[in-house]
Amino acid sequence: MPGMTAQPEITQRDLRNRSREIMDAVQGGQSFTVTRDGHEIGELIPLRRRRRFVPRGEFVTMSRTASGFSVDALRADQRDTAEQETDDPYAR
Template sequence: MDAVQSGHSFTVTRDGHQIGELVPLRRRRRFVPRAEFAAMSQAGPHMSLEAFRADQDATLDDEASDPYER
């Protein structure tokens, strides 16, 4: 288990036949460092702020409604 915890994977066999794998769980990151986010953002496509806002305005429902109304 210490080896799995440190990142090693194992194939489980029975009578020489593979029946499973013992692998470490993938841990989800909850935080992306600012430098990494900035690098990913620079590699992305350019986005027009005006076009983005126009798309938002086109789909926005300006009428206030009661969420409990049916």
């Protein structure tokens, strides 16, 4: 695709033989395109890390544009869910 940075290509054999080195690079943020018999078969990419917290300023900004919240609607949903019977085949 135009405008995308090329990822280094590694063969299936390289992945097998140099797995520790390659996984260390992935952990460090590097991505790879994996090939087999000269054909691209997949990408090895690092997982995105989830943030553990949201800064206060960002939370305030998000809260201002959030849709309304109805405590009554939440309680009605909880009540309706709690009143449902389970289809437990082992219940007597």
